[in-house]
């Protein structure tokens with residue numbers, strides 16, 4: 001996806017909230033992700049405990065935090081990673097790390113999303129990190145979600161892409177069938193996620209992911225969430241309801257900041 005902006009920011013620090021006057025420059029989707037990520041890092045202050053998200057958008061935020069630490073512009077940061085991959089990235093950037101056991105209260109988390117609805121409800125987990133993300137982001141005072149505008153949807157699960165559900169490997173077909181039957185009226189098809197070798201994708205927690213593909217809207221999201229979580233064998237799902245306090249969207253008209 002290419003998006004037109006009036007001018008490419010000379011540096012990410014130079015980003016303005018103003019919309020472009022005359023669109024002449026094409027930004028890639030990854031550049032938009034980076035713009036949203038850098039804007040979110042402006043919320044970070046020295047001394048904070050930070051939830052570090054996972055995915056191609058959050059990666060830019062973690063890189064930026066590492067840069068600012070190295071430059072001495074941020075100090076005394078503690079990061080709580082939401083995946084093994086982010087943990088490795090943060091360690092490579094010398095970001096001091098801890099966990100929820102030692103830091104049960106997090107000041108700010110920054111993370112991407114797969115879908116964002118008008119009420120700032122999210123779908124997450126198409127990268128498979130939904131459980132740790134939900135634990136970390138559920139423990140933070142402020143959760144800033146960062147997306148390019150392709151992630152905006154009218155209804156969660158309405159993009160034709162997957163709603164991920166993390167399940168225990170034991171009798172996963174039984175659990176997948178239960179999930180499919182639960183959303184039969186929405187034309188749900190439940191599929192086990194495979195890795196690039198065609199083997200079941202295994203999460204950082206040793207579980208599997210069942211992706212739910214829906215033909216119709218889910219209806220009441222809280223009812224859907226409760227129903228999924230009542231199925232024995234389900235560990236967690238990728239709907240993040242009423243969790244994001246801010247969503248930063250980078251798109252055609254510049255940056256939009258939506259607050260709860």
Ligand SMILES: O=C[C@H](O)[C@H](O)[C@H](O)COP(=O)(O)O
Nearest residue numbers: 055056057112125127128129
């Ligand atoms: O499991 C993955 C996470 O929920 C990601 O934050 C989400 O999939 C968005 O990823 P990306 O920024 O790569 O689109």
